[in-house]
Amino acid sequence: MKLHYIGENNSVLNSFIAEIRDKNTQKDSLRFRRNIERIGEVLGYELSKQLSYSSVYIETPLGKKKMQLSYNDLVLCSILRAGLPLHQGLLNYFDKAENAFISAYRSHKKNDEKFEIVVEYFASPEIENKTLLLADPMLATGKSLVAVYEAIKKKSTPKEIHIVAVIGSKEGVDFIAENLPENTHLWIAAIDSNLNSKGYIIPGLGDAGDLAFGSKL
Numbered sequence: 423m424k425l426h427y428i429g430e431n432n433s434v435l436n437s438f439i440a441e442i443r444d445k446n447t448q449k450d451s452l453r454f455r456r457n458i459e460r461i462g463e464v465l466g467y468e469l470s471k472q473l474s475y476s477s478v479y480i481e482t483p484l485g486k487k488k489m490q491l492s493y494n495d496l497v498l499c500s501i502l503r504a505g506l507p508l509h510q511g512l513l514n515y516f517d518k519a520e521n522a523f524i525s526a527y528r529s530h531k532k533n534d535e536k537f538e539i540v541v542e543y544f545a546s547p548e549i550e551n552k553t554l555l556l557a558d559p560m561l562a563t564g565k566s567l568v569a570v571y572e573a574i575k576k577k578s579t580p581k582e583i584h585i586v587a588v589i590g591s592k593e594g595v596d597f598i599a600e601n602l603p604e605n606t607h608l609w610i611a612a613i614d615s616n617l618n619s620k621g622y623i624i625p626g627l628g629d630a631g632d633l634a635f636g637s638k639l
């Protein structure tokens with residue numbers, strides 16, 4: 423897996439990350455969602471530099487200009503719920519991409535901190551031999567992304583995979599590197615050192631799905 427740690431260098435990206443982490447600013451859920459969307463736009467722009475390009479002539483009212491345009495068949499697949507604002511940010515830039523949605527949630531046994539990932543809903547166009555962009559803001563243990571990849575693999579094999587994540591843990595990054603194919607790229611804005619006993623990223627930001635859409639039962 424090739425790691426692209428975009429937040430490692432100073433840029434405006436880190437002011438969006440600071441706002442989604444900040445316990446006061448993140449109370450504004452509209453701003454939280456919009457910041458995740460803006461991070462999707464920045465990561466999408468960086469990712470676009472790795473796509474395949476060919477020459478195309480564009481006719482202006484006054485002449486012709488040869489330009490390099492990407493020709494990948496993109497499928498943008500996001501993991502519900504927290505993936506939705508990140509999906510919108512990516513779609514703002516990759517406006518011709520096809521779209522897929524998949525659900526993944528943590529299922530806990532009673533009074534147990536251990537959990538397994540349940541993947542249920544999967545609505546997708548054909549992914550075979552296409553460029554798959556898999557979006558989820560949080561990469562904690564990495565189990566959701568791997569479970570989602572296994573579910574997708576049962577149906578089709580993408581040509582290449584680009585994971586787009588906002589905040590990850592070192593452990594989660596290592597886990598997906600071990601369990602996803604070699605031609606996978608990870609585009610990530612921030613990597614934190616720790617996970618707590620409940621599998622939350624420390625310091626992270628809390629629960630991205632709840633911050634974007636409210637708490638669930």
Ligand SMILES: O=P(O)(O)OC[C@H]1O[C@H](OP(=O)(O)OP(=O)(O)O)[C@H](O)[C@@H]1O
Nearest residue numbers: 502503504560561562563564565566631
């Ligand atoms: O790397 P992992 O340990 O698998 O954890 C990361 C997952 O947890 C979050 O989803 P969550 O289960 O909270 O669902 P939600 O988006 O509905 O809140 C997040 O959006 C990831 O999908």
Ligand SMILES: O=c1cc[nH]c(=O)[nH]1
Nearest residue numbers: 562622623628629630
């Ligand atoms: O830190 C975490 C871990 C999982 N899901 C989140 O939203 N945050």
Ligand SMILES: [Mg+2]
Nearest residue numbers: 629630631632
């Ligand atoms: Mg959540």
